[in-house]
Amino acid sequence: MFQIPRGTRDIPPDEMDKRRYVESIMRRVFVSYGYREVQTPTFEHLELFTAKSGDAVINEIYSFKDKSGRDLALRPELTAPVIRFYVDQMQMEPKPLKLFYFGSCFRYDRPQRGRYREFQQAGCELIGADTPEAHAELIALAYNTLKTTGLTDIRLYIGNLTILAYLFNKMGLTQEQRRYVTPLIDKSLFNDLKKYLEEIKVEEKMIDVFIDLLQTSNTDTIESYIKDDKEATRAMDHLTQVTGLLEESHLLKNYSIKLGIVRGLDYYQDIVFEIEAPRLGTEKQICGGGAYNLVKLFGGVDIPTSGFAIGFDRTLLALESEGYKFPAHTLDFYIIPVNEDMIPVSMRIASKLREEGFIVDVDLLRRGLSKALKHANSIKAKDALIIGAKEYKDKNVIIRNLETGEQKTIKIDDLTLLIKKKN
Amino acid sequence: MFQIPRGTRDIPPDEMDKRRYVESIMRRVFVSYGYREVQTPTFEHLELFTAKSGDAVINEIYSFKDKSGRDLALRPELTAPVIRFYVDQMQMEPKPLKLFYFGSCFRYDRPQRGRYREFQQAGCELIGADTPEAHAELIALAYNTLKTTGLTDIRLYIGNLTILAYLFNKMGLTQEQRRYVTPLIDKSLFNDLKKYLEEIKVEEKMIDVFIDLLQTSNTDTIESYIKDDKEATRAMDHLTQVTGLLEESHLLKNYSIKLGIVRGLDYYQDIVFEIEAPRLGTEKQICGGGAYNLVKLFGGVDIPTSGFAIGFDRTLLALESEGYKFPAHTLDFYIIPVNEDMIPVSMRIASKLREEGFIVDVDLLRRGLSKALKHANSIKAKDALIIGAKEYKDKNVIIRNLETGEQKTIKIDDLTLLIKKKN
Numbered sequence: 001m002f003q004i005p006r007g008t009r010d011i012p013p014d015e016m017d018k019r020r021y022v023e024s025i026m027r028r029v030f031v032s033y034g035y036r037e038v039q040t041p042t043f044e045h046l047e048l049f050t051a052k053s054g055d056a057v058i059n060e061i062y063s064f065k066d067k068s069g070r071d072l073a074l075r076p077e078l079t080a081p082v083i084r085f086y087v088d089q090m091q092m093e094p095k096p097l098k099l100f101y102f103g104s105c106f107r108y109d110r111p112q113r114g115r116y117r118e119f120q121q122a123g124c125e126l127i128g129a130d131t132p133e134a135h136a137e138l139i140a141l142a143y144n145t146l147k148t149t150g151l152t153d154i155r156l157y158i159g160n161l162t163i164l165a166y167l168f169n170k171m172g173l174t175q176e177q178r179r180y181v182t183p184l185i186d187k188s189l190f191n192d193l194k195k196y197l198e199e200i201k202v203e204e205k206m207i208d209v210f211i212d213l214l215q216t217s218n219t220d221t222i223e224s225y226i227k228d229d230k231e232a233t234r235a236m237d238h239l240t241q242v243t244g245l246l247e248e249s250h251l252l253k254n255y256s257i258k259l260g261i262v263r264g265l266d267y268y269q270d271i272v273f274e275i276e277a278p279r280l281g282t283e284k285q286i287c288g289g290g291a292y293n294l295v296k297l298f299g300g301v302d303i304p305t306s307g308f309a310i311g312f313d314r315t316l317l318a319l320e321s322e323g324y325k326f327p328a329h330t331l332d333f334y335i336i337p338v339n340e341d342m343i344p345v346s347m348r349i350a351s352k353l354r355e356e357g358f359i360v361d362v363d364l365l366r367r368g369l370s371k372a373l374k375h376a377n378s379i380k381a382k383d384a385l386i387i388g389a390k391e392y393k394d395k396n397v398i399i400r401n402l403e404t405g406e407q408k409t410i411k412i413d414d415l416t417l418l419i420k421k422k423n
Numbered sequence: 424m425f426q427i428p429r430g431t432r433d434i435p436p437d438e439m440d441k442r443r444y445v446e447s448i449m450r451r452v453f454v455s456y457g458y459r460e461v462q463t464p465t466f467e468h469l470e471l472f473t474a475k476s477g478d479a480v481i482n483e484i485y486s487f488k489d490k491s492g493r494d495l496a497l498r499p500e501l502t503a504p505v506i507r508f509y510v511d512q513m514q515m516e517p518k519p520l521k522l523f524y525f526g527s528c529f530r531y532d533r534p535q536r537g538r539y540r541e542f543q544q545a546g547c548e549l550i551g552a553d554t555p556e557a558h559a560e561l562i563a564l565a566y567n568t569l570k571t572t573g574l575t576d577i578r579l580y581i582g583n584l585t586i587l588a589y590l591f592n593k594m595g596l597t598q599e600q601r602r603y604v605t606p607l608i609d610k611s612l613f614n615d616l617k618k619y620l621e622e623i624k625v626e627e628k629m630i631d632v633f634i635d636l637l638q639t640s641n642t643d644t645i646e647s648y649i650k651d652d653k654e655a656t657r658a659m660d661h662l663t664q665v666t667g668l669l670e671e672s673h674l675l676k677n678y679s680i681k682l683g684i685v686r687g688l689d690y691y692q693d694i695v696f697e698i699e700a701p702r703l704g705t706e707k708q709i710c711g712g713g714a715y716n717l718v719k720l721f722g723g724v725d726i727p728t729s730g731f732a733i734g735f736d737r738t739l740l741a742l743e744s745e746g747y748k749f750p751a752h753t754l755d756f757y758i759i760p761v762n763e764d765m766i767p768v769s770m771r772i773a774s775k776l777r778e779e780g781f782i783v784d785v786d787l788l789r790r791g792l793s794k795a796l797k798h799a800n801s802i803k804a805k806d807a808l809i810i811g812a813k814e815y816k817d818k819n820v821i822i823r824n825l826e827t828g829e830q831k832t833i834k835i836d837d838l839t840l841l842i843k844k845k846n
Binding site for chain 1: 424425426427428429431432433434435436439440442443450452454455456457459460461462463464465466467468470471474485487488489490493495497507508510511512513517518519521522527529531541549551552554556557559560563667668671672673674721722723752754766767768769770771773774777780781782783784785787788789798801802
């Protein structure tokens with residue numbers, strides 16, 4: 001027996017139906033905002049990802065040499081590939097350019113419950129616009145996409161890395177110290193953060209203010225503290241314009257300001273946001289995004305870019321944790337030829353019904369009637385059509401409701417009519 | 424600038440729309456036959472593919488070692504992974520089991536025009552039924568799927584490997600000799616084939632008969648030649664039952680018998696078929712399938728299996744070669760706020776229209792009216808909605824047909840009504 005590779009999984013039909021259902025909702029919402037889909041290869045040159053995120057990511061990436069010795073990598077995310085595609089081929093397109101994607105991503109880490117080495121992401125990239133209305137629309141799109149899938153219990157947090165950087169500067173943190181505190185902020189480990197800042201001799205009062213600011217959602221508090229700095233004030237002004245539009249135009253009031261959103265400090269900049277599904281516990285973050293800076297790094301003409309990625313698998317888990325009722329799998333008819341002579345006409349009826357848009361299966365194993373009916377039940381067919389020799393001679397078939405067991409004889413010619421009426 | 428990996432490609436929005444359109448048609452047809460979708464990981468243990476196809480395939484596979492030294496492979500096709508999944512988790516499911524898939528596959532060969540190292544396949548596997556009606560339904564499904572996408576110029580060929588093996592036996596070919604002639608038969612290189620068979624001293628008359636049989640579509644000719652052999656006769660009988668059902672039940676008369684279909688002789692067995700789109704020249708084969716034997720090899724309880732794979736990229740190329748008219752990309756409205764004050768209400772109108780199912784874009788760059796209209800034209804919006812201060816004061820907006828240039832002023836409250844009427 002052959003094993004599936006460690007940390008990966010197969011997706012059976014019932015789950016696949018759910019995934020395609022949610023995917024189609026997300027696609028419809030992305031499209032309704034004027035976004036258009038693109039696709040990039042499953043693997044890229046490794047350097048694309050190290051350029052974006054530094055050499056440290058190599059440890060978490062499925063990287064390999066191809067037969068010509070090239071360093072390739074299964075993509076760990078899709079923003080870098082989409083921006084590479086933009087720089088290669090789409091720089092001359094009218095701006096802003098709105099692109100979305102669905103695709104598998106890969107990470108080489110320790111397999112854990114709910115964390116697989118291959119996982120799906122959906123996301124959008126907005127290239128060429130950084131006005132408040134552009135960012136408000138992007139955030140509303142992410143939020144509404146998740147809402148439209150059917151999720152009810154989600155939280156939106158909006159932060160700003162320019163303000164965070166200003167606070168770091170004020171405390172005089174070195175690059176190395178910033179890198180140390182970033183994961184503590186990300187995980188809201190404020191005690192550890194305080195202890196560390198004390199250790200490196202940040203002024204006690206400033207530590208308290210900093211930790212307060214990381215936790216407050218009150219814009220007045222933030223504004224009053226940063227008012228001396230031009231850049232931070234501009235960033236805050238942008239943020240309040242964005243949230244103003246979210247409330248006024250997108251009727252989105254259920255958000256919190258959170259300066260403690262750090263994301264990938266290296267290439268994200270200015271506005272950032274995250275959406276959480278609290279029921280998922282430690283894996284609660286289902287969407288992350290913001291403004292970022294990759295085009296110039298990838299050799300393109302500098303242009304503002306922003307975007308977000310949705311963890312598709314986690315979205316499914318979140319829906320399930322809310323007890324969401326996915327549409328059930330449908331099989332309209334199961335056709336049973338009662339003997340071999342009835343096979344051709346049974347297949348013919350199946351063909352006709354399929355052409356009319358019905359989902360139809362036929363007994364392919366020449367089973368007896370009771371066994372065939374049992375199978376029809378086990379695969380959850382709604383109705384069985386029994387094609388018997390006697391009935392067929394009179395141009396009749398038997399239709400049996402598999403839920404109630406009720407059955408009646410009808411003319412073959414009426415079949416289409418009856419079915420049309422029924423639906 | 425970062426390069427895309429050699430032999431791969433990015434798919435831009437217009438082509439992506441076509442692909443999703445064709446994919447949705449194929450999915451609808453697969454589902455209408457009672458098939459259900461599954462998904463397997465992008466990579467597998469290399470041995471899964473060498474077990475199926477021998478060590479020679481390693482040269483054509485993207486294989487690599489992961490960080491723990493495991494030999495992994497980007498899947499070159501999806502039948503082996505789906506059957507592995509079946510053996511691992513689905514052996515207890517009610518039979519027959521009807522599964523379909525869509526996915527990326529990978530081959531490491533010399534990039535050529537129209538041949539990429541990453542390509543898409545769609546396919547179906549039928550597990551647990553090998554009656555003539557089962558195989559007829561499978562072949563009809565493959566053929567109807569391609570027809571339903573809109574292809575008109577396709578050819579279906581049906582062969583049988585049991586009969587081919589009987590002819591090999593009759594000529595006394597060794598395994599090595601069979602392996603040598605197989606590609607010659609596959610490519611219809613009958614002169615080379617004849618020369619080789621003469622070289623290895625096959626009787627002249629038998630060579631002529633063999634080459635005739637490879638090319639005839641006449642079942643009587645075939646039957647009369649194989650009538651002494653029980654196995655070959657049974658195979659031929661099965662074949663004619665299948666084609667009988669194709670004609671009678673599936674109204675599929677446009678096929679040819681072709682004993683020269685070889686496919687992967689190692690694991691295919693008995694009935695095989697191919698569908699070609701002749702306009703594609705050397706890359707004309709767009710579908711291949713048949714009965715095969717993998718379950719036992721993969722450690723499962725032996726059970727009849729058959730299936731087919733459709734080359735998704737080639738299907739797209741074939742549709743384009745026929746001048747197929749794909750549905751055009753739609754953008755219902757482009758909304759233009761004439762000044763900054765009009766932004767919130769413009770975004771609000773956009774939100775409302777999106778909620779009603781329209782595809783809507785808004786100017787995010789605070790452009791002047793004429794520049795914004797130019798952009799709306801360049802992204803092919805149908806109508807522009809111009810939100811002006813004066814009009815808005817009177818609760819009006821201007822709607823402009825971007826094709827005719829015709830424009831009129833309407834009440835905001837009538838917008839929904841007007842639009843509903845219009846559609």
